[in-house]
Amino acid sequence: MQVTETLNQGLKRGYRFTLPAAELAAEVDRQLAEAQPQIEMKGFRKGKVPMALLKKTYGQRVMGDAMQKTIDDAINAHMAEGNVRPAMQPKIEMENGENWTEGDDVVVNVSYELLPEIPETDLSGVELERLTVAPEESAVTEALENLAKNAQNFEDRAEGEPAQSGDQVTIDFKGMVDGEAFEGGTAEGYPLVLGSGSFIPGFEDQLTGAKPGDEINVNVTFPEDYGAPHLKGKAAVFETKIHAVKSPKAAEIDDELAKRFGAESLDALKTQISDRLGAEYQGAARALVKRALLDRLDELVSFELPESLVEAEAAQIAHQLWHEDHPEEQGHNHGEIEATDEHKKLAERRVRLGLLLADVGQKAEITVSDQEMTQAVLNQARNFPGQERAFFEFIQQNEAARQQLRAPIFEDKVVDHIIAGAKVTERAVTKEELEKAMESLDEI
Missing domain, CATH: 1.10.3120.10 (Trigger factor, C-terminal domain)
Structure with missing residues (x-):
């Protein structure tokens, strides 16, 4: 295998690898000879198939394997000998691939970029600043208040008080599209927190101000990106009845709250x-x-x-x-x-x-x-x-x-x-x- 440098510019390297036809033919013979003892063909005992017949039958297949192995071995040897560290996988192109015929030399162009040499640098002189924050009592109190809010309960509002954002309303509802009820659009005794955004946009807003016993037709339009394809962009009416209105009450910040959080x-x-x-x-x-x-x-x-x-x-x-x-x-x-x-x-x-x-x-x-x-x-x-x-x-x-x-x-x-x-x-x-x-x- 002959290796000629074709490019040496900065980190870029290029080489032309020339595999003489005689070396390729010798590798084909070697692989066929190695496989010959295991080959059986009609009319011949195992391991007794003539080399000429083996070449005629398997020569082209072995030629490709031999070419690939020889080129790979040459490139690997080149990399190892020069302690080459390519930045990425080398680009390999057969120069005479389209016109190559058996008996010709194989010419392969290999190009790659080297990983650069990193200059020695004393990093001990680098100056940095680290900010430090001690958890303040106010931050701990704020976190406790958030936990208490998340652990909130709901209590019945005074009789006649309307629902406000953040309240929990217990409702029955039945959804209708074009006058027909649709699957999944009906529920009874459903607890809904107004302002939670858990229902279709506009639904919860229309229940603000409702009182127990009210019956409200909620008019909404399903979003275009709604999960159910048959409801996307559809106008709907939800016949809704209010059973209870409850206001949120944060949990007490005490040992019981602590136990709820482990x-x-x-x-x-x-x-x-x-x-x-x-x-x-x-x-x-x-x-x-x-x-x-x-x-x-x-x-x-x-x-x-x-x-x-x-x-x-x-x-x-x-x-x-x-x-x-x-x-x-x-x-x-x-x-x-x-x-x-x-x-x-x-x-x-x-x-x-x-x-x-x-x-x-x-x-x-x-x-x-x-x-x-x-x-x-x-x-x-x-x-x-x-x-x-x-x-x-x-x-x-x-x-x-x-x-x-x-x-x-x-x-x-x-x-x-x-x-x-x-x-x-x-x-x-x-x-x-x-x-x-x-x-x-x-x-x-």
């Missing part, structure tokens, strides 16, 4: 809430430190990027953002989505930081443990209730899926490693200041 006492519940708020604040603060670190690294470290990686990342970003702007489009039959300059700029940042973090993690010998991967799989499986076993099998059989789970864990461990060695100062702030900082983070 705590032994009110003090224990307050401690749980304080711990949870502290964890939330720490998580938000870490997100801010991570963004600040990535911004600093993006400014600090510069190196040439493989165009193929940037283009692939830009295409993925464009595709993802397009679907976010078109949530109604579930499939991918939407034609080509062209990446903009903004997409490419973001892609360059992601590729640069991804390669840098990978290099830092490798040099620091950071790995993702089996236990961490198992926990990640379990967490992800919760998104597929009833299909957990199928999800586990999918992850086990799909290396790309495993990598998608592994990548963010690895990134976070590398980020924590860099932060641990950086110059980090802490500044105490209020919850409101932390929330404002997080809002500005979302705007970036």
